[in-house]
Amino acid sequence: MHIEVDLTKCVDCKNCMLLCSFFNEKDFIPSLARIKVLRKGYNTFSWHVCQQHEKELCRQSSCIKSCPKGAIMKRGGRIVIDYELCDGCGKCVEVCKYDAIFIHPKLKKPVVCILCLNCVKNCKRGAIKIFEGNVEVTEKVLGGKR
Amino acid sequence: MSYAGKILKIDLGNKVIKPIPLDERLCKQYIGGEGFGVKILYDISEPNIHPLSSKNPFILMCGTFAGLPIPASLYGVFAKSPQTQFLGEAFAKGMFAPELKYAGYDGIVILNKARDPCYIFIEDDEVSIRSARELWGKDTLTTIETLMELHPRAEILCIGPAGENCVGFASIENDFGRHAGRTGLGAVLGSKNVKAIVVRGSKGIKVNDPSALWKELEHIWEEEFSEKTEKYRLYGTPGGVKGINEMRSLPARNWHSSYVEFAEKISGEAMRSLVKKELACLGCFVACRKLLKVNGDFVEGPEYETIYSFGTNCLIDDLEEIARLHLRCDLLGLDAISAGAITAFAIDLFERGRLSEQQLGFNLSYGDVEAIEEFLELIAYRKGVGEIFARGIKYAAEKFGAEQLAVHVKGLEPAGYEARHMKAMGLGYAISRRGACHLRSGGYEIDAKFPNLKTQERIKALILKENQYVLYDSFGVCKFMRGFIDEHYLAQLSRVILGWNTTPEKLLELASNIITLARKYNVREGLTMQDDMLPERLFKEKVNGKRLSKAAFIKELKLYYRMRGWSPEGVPR
Numbered sequence A: 001m002h003i004e005v006d007l008t009k010c011v012d013c014k015n016c017m018l019l020c021s022f023f024n025e026k027d028f029i030p031s032l033a034r035i036k037v038l039r040k041g042y043n044t045f046s047w048h049v050c051q052q053h054e055k056e057l058c059r060q061s062s063c064i065k066s067c068p069k070g071a072i073m074k075r076g077g078r079i080v081i082d083y084e085l086c087d088g089c090g091k092c093v094e095v096c097k098y099d100a101i102f103i104h105p106k107l108k109k110p111v112v113c114i115l116c117l118n119c120v121k122n123c124k125r126g127a128i129k130i131f132e133g134n135v136e137v138t139e140k141v142l143g144g145k146r
Numbered sequence B: 001m002s003y004a005g006k007i008l009k010i011d012l013g014n015k016v017i018k019p020i021p022l023d024e025r026l027c028k029q030y031i032g033g034e035g036f037g038v039k040i041l042y043d044i045s046e047p048n049i050h051p052l053s054s055k056n057p058f059i060l061m062c063g064t065f066a067g068l069p070i071p072a073s074l075y076g077v078f079a080k081s082p083q084t085q086f087l088g089e090a091f092a093k094g095m096f097a098p099e100l101k102y103a104g105y106d107g108i109v110i111l112n113k114a115r116d117p118c119y120i121f122i123e124d125d126e127v128s129i130r131s132a133r134e135l136w137g138k139d140t141l142t143t144i145e146t147l148m149e150l151h152p153r154a155e156i157l158c159i160g161p162a163g164e165n166c167v168g169f170a171s172i173e174n175d176f177g178r179h180a181g182r183t184g185l186g187a188v189l190g191s192k193n194v195k196a197i198v199v200r201g202s203k204g205i206k207v208n209d210p211s212a213l214w215k216e217l218e219h220i221w222e223e224e225f226s227e228k229t230e231k232y233r234l235y236g237t238p239g240g241v242k243g244i245n246e247m248r249s250l251p252a253r254n255w256h257s258s259y260v261e262f263a264e265k266i267s268g269e270a271m272r273s274l275v276k277k278e279l280a281c282l283g284c285f286v287a288c289r290k291l292l293k294v295n296g297d298f299v300e301g302p303e304y305e306t307i308y309s310f311g312t313n314c315l316i317d318d319l320e321e322i323a324r325l326h327l328r329c330d331l332l333g334l335d336a337i338s339a340g341a342i343t344a345f346a347i348d349l350f351e352r353g354r355l356s357e358q359q360l361g362f363n364l365s366y367g368d369v370e371a372i373e374e375f376l377e378l379i380a381y382r383k384g385v386g387e388i389f390a391r392g393i394k395y396a397a398e399k400f401g402a403e404q405l406a407v408h409v410k411g412l413e414p415a416g417y418e419a420r421h422m423k424a425m426g427l428g429y430a431i432s433r434r435g436a437c438h439l440r441s442g443g444y445e446i447d448a449k450f451p452n453l454k455t456q457e458r459i460k461a462l463i464l465k466e467n468q469y470v471l472y473d474s475f476g477v478c479k480f481m482r483g484f485i486d487e488h489y490l491a492q493l494s495r496v497i498l499g500w501n502t503t504p505e506k507l508l509e510l511a512s513n514i515i516t517l518a519r520k521y522n523v524r525e526g527l528t529m530q531d532d533m534l535p536e537r538l539f540k541e542k543v544n545g546k547r548l549s550k551a552a553f554i555k556e557l558k559l560y561y562r563m564r565g566w567s568p569e570g571v572p573r
């Protein structure tokens, strides 16, 4: 299972990020959200969230393979990080093509989407969708230069 | 709770940067946003300073609720206005205020002047003043893009060339298309040599009662898809164009008319076909912001007010052309309402032979988009005759001996609502603390919904609205939510979010105190009843068969003073 953002529907309100951080951090703080919807230019929009399905693209460069400690694994379709094994080296962050895993500033270890689906439920614009199995990833970036 | 807890004080003169803890009493009396801004400005300003001198402080305050998943992402900026010489204040929503709170600050107070062009960089507790020599002279969008590359994921507010050149109605831009536009505070930043403020935060915001907030969120989200916000959701602010025109209240041709034939063509409904993406401020599903594609370019906007200021007031009947001028104002960093209104005034002068081709270097007439674009450049760079207009409509009117033609109160041009047809709006323009502004009171709504109120009732309604609007600007709530957020609901949210047990009555009283304090500031700056007068033309010239009676207006004004508890001359006791 994985989630995707439809940028043609998304209005860049960042409610998904606020609720994600609220669920995972108990605070409203979008920069710590596991899902990210960003406006990178006047007309450039992008989204970032872990694509936790067995896709060719993701398997090749996956965080799981990159971890020298074997701390990242898949359990019941979700990425799980064993924080006892992880030493925070950040290899996984480097290889993630989706910019979806990042080092938590306080934890000093990586965090990633845990598929709690809070964003999906609460995007009232219906821009976040759940997919089962191997589905093509929709456009990750909308627009271009101004 | 919900407050970040600190105000950042930056002295550009000696480069001392100091966070100051937020005073609990300030919160309980002045709420946040506008309340904080007015109070701090009143307290720290020396009377009668030149707005562009280093003594004029520049204050930025976040709305109390900014940073939460509700449409309340506002910040306000405050200083003595170079456009009106009275209280200057302007507001914008977007990501800037939330990010500043995530960095740990409820506001910024900037004192003195930097010697060289600089920008302020804030990352949590690290604050620095950095050189902006490379950025000086750049347009707003290029500035934002350049800074974004330098500081990924930061939120940016900046000025354009007009602000650098201290144009009287220079704006401040954030989020690629949100503006704190009115009263020329971009010029105050420019006078301090500050090109931009860049902020990135990693602290969170807490609320008092998270589970109660969930319930409120459900309610707010439902209303964000109800008919109360439908117009904004579908068409953005241009959704109002057709209706106001039908009420014969859409000012046109430099206020010589109040109706245009081509309203349909420039309406929000017509704009829909150009919309490429809908955009929202933080925490808002309404998404009134529309990104258009116009001749290969992307433009955020135009808003209702630009459709008035350039569309009907300068008689441009093509949405794409209006969008182009809207973008030009954005890039130069000009307030698009004032820019359009002063352009219409200049065209009027030109048509009457009071402003010549020789002075301008070109012909300026209604509907001539190219000439208007050129005229805007003259103003932004203070070239030639642009120097006179760059000082604002009041100065220009005196220079050309054309006070009779200029439409403004306190030097600020009104928004797109005809006062001769809208009496509550007329009084609203007159008594607004920042000059002829529609958003201090939203008087037009009273006129639209209850056109037949008796004088006293009308003023009572106006005072209530004025107080409510101060609450929106203090809590930071978007005014487009006024259909379902009022003082009762704000009191409720205060309990849930802040843990503050307050009542709607108390909130209105606080708002009223803030308005009186703003009045005191203005009186200290030399404001008299004369400054509250509407432009002469509205008493003399008829539009659609209507003009205002001066005697009746003065009576209304005095009654307003009395109902506010001020002296008959409008001085708070």
Ligand code: SF4
Pocket (backbone or CB within 6 Å): A005, A009, A010, A011, A012, A013, A014, A015, A016, A017, A037, A122, A123, A124, A125, A126, A127, A128
């Ligand atoms: S909540 Fe939905 S509309 Fe808002 S930013 Fe997230 S995906 Fe976009």
Ligand code: SF4
Pocket (backbone or CB within 6 Å): B071, B072, B073, B093, B094, B232, B279, B280, B281, B282, B284, B285, B286, B287, B288, B289, B478, B479, B480
């Ligand atoms: S309604 Fe428009 S201005 Fe108000 S918060 Fe939403 S997007 Fe921003």
